[in-house]
Amino acid sequence: MKIAIDRGAPTPLHVQIAHAIREQILAGALPGDGRLPPSRKLAKALGVNRGTVTQAYQVLWSEGLIEGRVGRGTSVLPASAGSETRYAPLPWETLLTGGSEQDDREVREFVRLIDRDDLISLAAGLPAPDLYPMDALRSITDDVLAREGRTLLHWCPVEGYAPLRRQLAERLAGVHPNEILILSGSTQGIFLLARALIAPGDLVAVQSPTYIGALQVFRAAGARIVGIPSGAEGIDSAAIENVFARARPKLFYAVPTFHNPTGETMSLETRKRLLRAADRHGVPVLEDDPYAMLRYDGEELPSLKELDAHGQVLYVSTFSKILFPGLRIGYLAAPRPIVERLKSGKHLQDLFTNSIGQAAVFEFARRGLLEEHAARMRDEYRARRDAMAEALRRRAPSLAFSSPEGGYFIWAKIPEGSAARELLREALRKKVSFVPGDLFSPDGRERDRIRINFVSHDPETIEEGARRLGSALRALRREGRTESREEPGRPIV
Amino acid sequence: MKIAIDRGAPTPLHVQIAHAIREQILAGALPGDGRLPPSRKLAKALGVNRGTVTQAYQVLWSEGLIEGRVGRGTSVLPASAGSETRYAPLPWETLLTGGSEQDDREVREFVRLIDRDDLISLAAGLPAPDLYPMDALRSITDDVLAREGRTLLHWCPVEGYAPLRRQLAERLAGVHPNEILILSGSTQGIFLLARALIAPGDLVAVQSPTYIGALQVFRAAGARIVGIPSGAEGIDSAAIENVFARARPKLFYAVPTFHNPTGETMSLETRKRLLRAADRHGVPVLEDDPYAMLRYDGEELPSLKELDAHGQVLYVSTFSKILFPGLRIGYLAAPRPIVERLKSGKHLQDLFTNSIGQAAVFEFARRGLLEEHAARMRDEYRARRDAMAEALRRRAPSLAFSSPEGGYFIWAKIPEGSAARELLREALRKKVSFVPGDLFSPDGRERDRIRINFVSHDPETIEEGARRLGSALRALRREGRTESREEPGRPIV
Numbered sequence: 009m010k011i012a013i014d015r016g017a018p019t020p021l022h023v024q025i026a027h028a029i030r031e032q033i034l035a036g037a038l039p040g041d042g043r044l045p046p047s048r049k050l051a052k053a054l055g056v057n058r059g060t061v062t063q064a065y066q067v068l069w070s071e072g073l074i075e076g077r078v079g080r081g082t083s084v085l086p087a088s089a090g091s092e093t094r095y096a097p098l099p100w101e102t103l104l105t106g107g108s109e110q111d112d113r114e115v116r117e118f119v120r121l122i123d124r125d126d127l128i129s130l131a132a133g134l135p136a137p138d139l140y141p142m143d144a145l146r147s148i149t150d151d152v153l154a155r156e157g158r159t160l161l162h163w164c165p166v167e168g169y170a171p172l173r174r175q176l177a178e179r180l181a182g183v184h185p186n187e188i189l190i191l192s193g194s195t196q197g198i199f200l201l202a203r204a205l206i207a208p209g210d211l212v213a214v215q216s217p218t219y220i221g222a223l224q225v226f227r228a229a230g231a232r233i234v235g236i237p238s239g240a241e242g243i244d245s246a247a248i249e250n251v252f253a254r255a256r257p258k259l260f261y262a263v264p265t266f267h268n269p270t271g272e273t274m275s276l277e278t279r280k281r282l283l284r285a286a287d288r289h290g291v292p293v294l295e296d297d298p299y300a301m302l303r304y305d306g307e308e309l310p311s312l313k314e315l316d317a318h319g320q321v322l323y324v325s326t327f328s329k330i331l332f333p334g335l336r337i338g339y340l341a342a343p344r345p346i347v348e349r350l351k352s353g354k355h356l357q358d359l360f361t362n363s364i365g366q367a368a369v370f371e372f373a374r375r376g377l378l379e380e381h382a383a384r385m386r387d388e389y390r391a392r393r394d395a396m397a398e399a400l401r402r403r404a405p406s407l408a409f410s411s412p413e414g415g416y417f418i419w420a421k422i423p424e425g426s427a428a429r430e431l432l433r434e435a436l437r438k439k440v441s442f443v444p445g446d447l448f449s450p451d452g453r454e455r456d457r458i459r460i461n462f463v464s465h466d467p468e469t470i471e472e473g474a475r476r477l478g479s480a481l482r483a484l485r486r487e488g489r490t491e492s493r494e495e496p497g498r499p500i501v
Numbered sequence: 502m503k504i505a506i507d508r509g510a511p512t513p514l515h516v517q518i519a520h521a522i523r524e525q526i527l528a529g530a531l532p533g534d535g536r537l538p539p540s541r542k543l544a545k546a547l548g549v550n551r552g553t554v555t556q557a558y559q560v561l562w563s564e565g566l567i568e569g570r571v572g573r574g575t576s577v578l579p580a581s582a583g584s585e586t587r588y589a590p591l592p593w594e595t596l597l598t599g600g601s602e603q604d605d606r607e608v609r610e611f612v613r614l615i616d617r618d619d620l621i622s623l624a625a626g627l628p629a630p631d632l633y634p635m636d637a638l639r640s641i642t643d644d645v646l647a648r649e650g651r652t653l654l655h656w657c658p659v660e661g662y663a664p665l666r667r668q669l670a671e672r673l674a675g676v677h678p679n680e681i682l683i684l685s686g687s688t689q690g691i692f693l694l695a696r697a698l699i700a701p702g703d704l705v706a707v708q709s710p711t712y713i714g715a716l717q718v719f720r721a722a723g724a725r726i727v728g729i730p731s732g733a734e735g736i737d738s739a740a741i742e743n744v745f746a747r748a749r750p751k752l753f754y755a756v757p758t759f760h761n762p763t764g765e766t767m768s769l770e771t772r773k774r775l776l777r778a779a780d781r782h783g784v785p786v787l788e789d790d791p792y793a794m795l796r797y798d799g800e801e802l803p804s805l806k807e808l809d810a811h812g813q814v815l816y817v818s819t820f821s822k823i824l825f826p827g828l829r830i831g832y833l834a835a836p837r838p839i840v841e842r843l844k845s846g847k848h849l850q851d852l853f854t855n856s857i858g859q860a861a862v863f864e865f866a867r868r869g870l871l872e873e874h875a876a877r878m879r880d881e882y883r884a885r886r887d888a889m890a891e892a893l894r895r896r897a898p899s900l901a902f903s904s905p906e907g908g909y910f911i912w913a914k915i916p917e918g919s920a921a922r923e924l925l926r927e928a929l930r931k932k933v934s935f936v937p938g939d940l941f942s943p944d945g946r947e948r949d950r951i952r953i954n955f956v957s958h959d960p961e962t963i964e965e966g967a968r969r970l971g972s973a974l975r976a977l978r979r980e981g982r983t984e985s986r987e988e989p990g991r992p993i994v
Contacts, residue, residue, distance in 0.1 A: 018920030018948040027946060031730065033747070034740035067944060071727035072704045072748030087746035090781030097812040098785060100838040103751070105700050116659070116848060137655045145654075146646045149857075153639045161638075161827035162630045166609070192685055192829075192851040199850050207598050211565045225849050234564035236527065247527035253580035254526070255565030258596070288583030292591060319590040334654035334856040336685075345593040355609060356718050357692050358685040362855040363827040364642075427511030451560060453520060455511040 009038070009045065013054060021056055022063035029064065033073050033084050044074060044082040115220060115447065122432070122441035128473040130460045131441045133268065133416060135329060138466060139388055141381050145332070145368065148375075152367045160363040166355045167347070168339070169366035175373055176339050180323070181314055183341045189350055192361045194298060194338035195221045197324035198261070200350040200357075201294060201340075202229040205259055213257035215243055217448035217457075219268045219296065222261050231258075235450040242272050245281035252289040259292050264312055266299040266415025269448045269459035273413055276309055283312065286320050294322045298329045301382040303414040304390035319343050327369050329416065330382055335365040389463045392470060393418075396462035399474035406481050407458075418460040419445075426484055428458050434483045440476035502531070502538065506547060514549055515556035522557065526566050526577055537567060537575040608713060608940065615925070615934035621966040623953045624934045626761065626909060628822060631959060632881055634874050638825070638861065641868075645860045653856040659848045660840070661832070662859035668866055669832050673816070674807055676834045682843055685854045687791060687831035688714045690817035691754070693843040693850075694787060694833075695722040698752055706750035708736055710941030710950075712761045712789065715754050724751075728943040735765050738774035745782040752785050757805055759792040759908025762941045762952035766906055769802055776805065779813050787815045791822045792908035794875040797883035799906045812836045820862050822909070823875055828858040882956045885963060886911075889955035892967035899974050900951075911953040912938075919977055921951050927976045933969035 011028040013021055032038050045053070047061040054061070065082055068074045076082045122131040152160070160169075167173065168190025177185040191197045198221065206212060208230030214222065216235025226233055234255055236247050243262075251257065262282070264274035274282070286293050295312040313323040326338035340350065354360075372378050396418060397411045409420035422431055428444035435441055445457030465473065504521040506514055525531050538546070540554040547554070558575055561567045569575045615624040645653070653662075660666065661683025670678040684690045691714065699705060701723030707715065709728025719726055727748055729740050736755075744750065755775070757767035767775070779786050788805040806816040819831035833843065847853075865871050889911060890904045902913035915924055921937035928934055938950030958966065 016918050018918075018923075019946055023945045026944065034729065034737070034743045036739060036743055070725045071944075072725065072750070073727065073744075085747040087743065088749065088782065090746060090778075090783075097836065098783060100836055103785065104697055104838075104842055116844070132656070134656060137651050140651055140654060142646065142650055146643060146650070149646065150639060150643055153635070153642065157635055157638070158630050158633055161633060161825035163625075163627060163826060192855075195849065196851050204597055221849075228846075228849055232563045232565065234566065237524065244527070246529060250527045250529055250580065251566075253583060254578045256581065257565070285583075289581065290583075290591060292596065332654035333656055333852075336851060336853070336855045343590065343593055345597070349597055351609070353721075356688065356714075356721055357850055358689050358829060359826075360829070362685075362829045362858055365855055365857070425509050425511075430511075451519065451564075452516045453512055 011050075011054060013056070022060045022067065025050075025054070025056075025061060025064035026067040029068060030071070030073060033068075038084050042084045043080075044084065046081055115224065118447070121436070122443065124441075126439060127436070128440045128465065128469055128476065130462075130464070130473050130477070131443045132461060132464060133329075134333060134461070134464055135331075135385075135416075136388070136392075136463050136465070139385065140332060141377065144372065144377055144381075148368050148371045148377075149364065152364060152371055156367065157364070160367055164360040164363040164366070166351050166360050168361060169363055169370060171374075172339075172366050172370040175370055176341070179373075180341050183313075186344060187341050187347055189340045189342070189347050189354070190361050190366055191324070191326075191338035191340055191354075192336045192358055193328060193333075194296065194324040194326035194340075195225065196354070196357070197338060197340040197350075198222050198225045198294070198296070200353045201259070201322060201324075201342075201346075202226055202231070203353050204346065204349045205292065206231050210258040211255055213248075213251050213255065213260045213291075214450055215262055215267065216450050217269055217445060217454050218261065218450070219263060220447055222296065223448075223450060226261070233450040238267070238272065239270060243274060243278060243282075245278045245285070248282055249285045252285045252291050256289065257291055259294055260286065261294045261296065262312070263296045263298075265297055265309065266302065266412055266417075268298075268415070269417050269443070269445070269457075270419040271410075271412025271415055271417050272419075273306075273309065279309070279312055279315055283315055283317075283320070287318050292320055292322060294324070297323060297325045299415040300325060301330050302386060302389060302416075304386055304393060306413045313341060322346060330378070330385065331369065331372070335362075335369065337361060337365050337369050389416075392465070392467065393462045395467040395470045396460065396474065399471045400460075400477070403471075403474040404478035404481050406485070407477075416461055416463050418462055420458050420460060422456050422458060422481065423485065424456075427455050429455070431458065431480060431484050434480035435477060438476040438480045438483075440473050440480065442477070504543075504547060506549070515553045515560065518543075518547070518549075518554060518557035519560040522561060523564070523566060526561075531577050535577045536573075537577065539574060608717065611940070615929070615936065617934075619932060620929070621933045621958065621962055621969065623955075623957070623966050623970070624936045625954060625957060626822075627826060627954070627957055628824075628878075628909075629881070629885075629956050629958070632878065633825060634870065637865065637870055637874075641861050641864045641870075642857065645857060645864055649860065650857070653860055657853040657856040657859070659844050659853050661854060662856055662863060664867075665832075665859050665863040668863055669834070672866075673834050676806070679837060680834050680840055682833045682835070682840050682847070683854050683859055684817070684819075684831035684833055684847075685829045685851055686821060686826075687789065687817040687819035687833075688718065689847070689850070690831060690833040690843075691715050691718045691787070691789070693846045694752070694815060694817075694835075694839075695719055695724070696846050697839065697842045698785065699724050703751040704748055706741075706744050706748065706753040706784075707943055708755055708760065709943050710762055710938060710947050711754065711943070712756055713940055715789065716941075716943060719754070726943040731760070731765065732763060735767060736771060736775075738771045738778070741775055742778045745778045745784050749782065750784055752787055753779065754787045754789065755805070756789045756791075758790055758802065759795060759905055759910075761791075761908070762910050762936070762938070762950075763912040764903075764905025764908055764910050765912075766799075766802065772802070772805055772808055776808055776810075776813070780811050785813055785815060787817070790816060790818045793818060794823050795879060795882060795909070796907040797879055797886060806834060815839060823871070823878065824862065824865070828855075828862065830854060830858050830862050882909075885958070885960065886955045888960040888963045889953065889967065892964045893953075893970070896964075896967040897971035897974050899978070900970075909954055909956050911955055913951050913953060915949050915951060915974065916978065917949075920948050922948070924951065924973060924977050927973035928970060931969040931973045931976075933966050933973065935970070 051058040173188040215238035323341040407420040445454030544551040666681040708731035816834040900913040936952040938947030
């Protein structure tokens with residue numbers, strides 16, 4: 009084996025040695041069962057430290073080119089001949105890594121089923137397209153492109169468009185622009201945080217039920233999930249304390265304001281108790297706050313982030329619920345070490361968030377149009393909520409629900425003994441859809457609940473949707489159906 | 502312990518049992534050291550199968566609420582009191598998961614250093630902003646917003662805007678629209694594929710040197726990396742065969758056309774041999790093809806994807822190098838099972854790629870403007886390549902390089918015994934920058950190489966950049982500097 013090393017070259021000696029051996033292996037100049045000289049001997053021959061040779065062998069081992077066996081020394085791995093012709097395609101399914109991302113496909117297929125064009129969909133978590141401020145966006149986009157399009161389209165820092173970061177920091181009291189990370193939608197923030205804080209097997213606490221997307225992300229991160237009951241009566245702060253004290257979760261994920269799916273809002277007292285428990289037990293809290301600007305009644309409450317005296321709250325929100333989902337602009341506020349780590353993760357995923365969208369959102373708010381639009385949305389959505397509640401009481405009187413103070417959703421209980429998935433089958437026949445409750449449950453409960461979006465449609469469509477839903481409920485009751493006992497208990501997400 | 506179960510309810514019995522016990526634990530109704538009844542006994546009391554109780558206990562165990570010890574049965578985990586007041590912030594650094602995403606920060610800081618505004622940066626991998634087709638984009642964006650903005654801004658399938666998928670499938674011979682996934686930049690495709698195909702410890706083969714972003718993604722996935730030498734002489738197909746046969750990588754990542762950083766293009770013969778070796782040894786090939794439309798001389802070669810008879814090639818590309826990086830639109834072509842799996846991963850990350858950008862890119866190509874723009878870029882970039890090569894020969898004659906047939910980069914060798922990082926220090930003093938070669942090396946080599954972007958600047962700036970680089974080279978030689986011997990051999994990415 010010939011190895012030439014150059015002590016004057018800038019490349020470290022062990023890299024030079026590894027490279028020389030690698031070249032000979034790759035050129036087939038070393039036989040497949042060829043032993044490599046013991047490190048001591050090679051080191052002496054080359055006049056280097058033995059550690060240098062060991063390092064070189066470690067590099068080659070990590071590259072899969074050599075193996076070491078006790079008592080047999082180090083040798084080049086034998087070559088497999090391979091099959092001479094393999095015209096079959098690769099067995100892709102067997103090449104995939106394991107993981108619960110598979111489960112997600114079921115949810116997506118389900119979403120496709122309930123979100124078809126021929127239905128009145130009360131299922132989607134989407135705003136009302138008829139109310140989109142299209143003229144303002146067109147004019148702003150054109151202004152942004154004309155004024156700074158060339159710069160924006162060239163490059164943007166991974167952490168986001170600086171004016172938007174400053175603007176968001178001003179809006180979120182007590183946050184520095186360096187603590188803001190712009191996201192390609194708020195789910196990216198949950199994904200990045202899960203990647204940064206959750207190792208497989210770690211425990212995440214959530215409200216139960218909770219946002220499907222968060223459950224999917226935590227499952228994909230290999231987390232175990234404990235749900236803290238958080239139904240129409242709100243979450244119990246003693247239960248939070250108990251979970252933090254016993255199970256010591258790595259993260260508590262919460263949607264405290266106009267919760268998805270229940271519509272409930274955590275009281276100020278519970279917020280304070282939650283933060284005290286988090287502080288006492290050292291549990292980071294991830295506050296997901298997409299509906300903050302959409303309060304229709306009652307008094308504004310401070311976010312967990314605003315109440316957070318000790319920097320324990322990680323905050324994500326989005327422009328998808330108040331403006332347009334298609335812009336894909338969300339944001340995160342968190343302590344600097346977290347933002348720094350997340351920047352690395354985001355850099356690997358998409359380098360940065362589309363910059364025209366970022367500048368458009370910034371300009372929208374700078375001109376005062378965001379507040380104006382939010383005020384209009386509150387009026388419209390309040391009317392739609394009331395229209396939905398009224399229509400449901402009239403058309404689907406067997407549903408039990410209370411009207412939320414804000415947000416997008418009514419969370420309704422269907423009659424005793426019925427299963428939401430059975431109701432959905434009837435509903436699809438009547439051309440209306442909703443999301444059955446168990447999709448939001450970390451443990452397969454909520455089978456007698458349904459989530460109804462009241463913002464997407466105009467009042468006439470809301471009326472017709474409620475009529476169809478009532479008709480599905482009556483059909484279900486006539487047939488006396490309940491969910492098949494054979495259905496596996498495994499939660500879907 | 503009181504547990505009420507309802508056999509008529511749609512919720513499975515083990516979920517009901519787990520829920521009842523959980524509620525009592527969370528309400529503090531069970532003491533911290535409280536034993537739970539043996540599953541056999543509880544099953545008898547409830548009149549259910551023992552397996553049902555075992556399942557319920559497993560749920561509670563996975564939620565971190567109970568523990569089982571041999572010989573001691575199952576008990577509720579004791580509560581930790583927590584500290585009464587913890588006014589210190591959370592120790593975030595210790596809460597972070599491990600992982601090589603940390604390394605990425607060093608690269609980003611390095612990029613900031615060499616990409617400062619007061620420099621002539623020959624470092625970035627960016628197109629020429631002065632050549633961006635701004636007027637066309639403005640007019641197309643406005644048309645797109647006017648015509649279908651409301652739909653686009655509402656929602657888009659995770660796999661992408663259907664007309665763009667069809668258009669891309671037509672452009673890539675033999676690919677079905679269902680085999681296309683639109684990406685938020687092509688790096689997202691590499692990230693998603695690494696997530697789907699690479700488990701920690703798996704081996705990935707790459708050309709050496711190769712694209713920094715791909716190295717970062719594979720490192721973050723926990724991959725071991727073996728580099729197949731691929732310098733100015735091109736990659737050796739016998740070496741590829743040898744690595745596939747001996748090391749059996751899970752993936753081979755290649756930039757076969759106008760390689761980043763070397764500018765080299767793999768010959769047709771080598772492409773065919775690579776695919777034969779991949780087929781024989783069952784190795785999937787990830788072809789990264791961002792510069793495909795930017796050939797300045799010589800004959801077009803088919804992509805690996807086009808040559809791929811057995812569906813082994815996963816293909817990613819982007820509009821960032823031919824249009825605007827800020828749009829964040831890339832795409833992937835792969836067999837259906839891979840696209841389906843990647844859709845799940847993408848759904849968790851960003852739901853879908855910003856849809857106005859997708860529609861704008863589609864419309865740009867539909868109007869024939871993409872081909873027109875690409876032709877113009879080829880003329881401009883060819884002239885810039887020649888200007889750079891000529892200026893370097895005159896102003897920095899100690900550099901050795903050959904002119905590539907396309908793409909963005911000249912890969913130059915600096916004089917014997919010099920280190921690119923030393924040269925960079927001199928270059929920054931002279932207000933010019935480039936990327937030192939070792940950043941592209943999977944194993945810390947290429948310390949005497951530099952990557953020079955020749956497309957970003959107009960010919961006058963190119964001339965001045967080459968002049969400053971020549972002056973840095975002379976300064977380095979005068980001082981007779983070489984890289985310090987103490988510098989650790991650990992590669993930066």
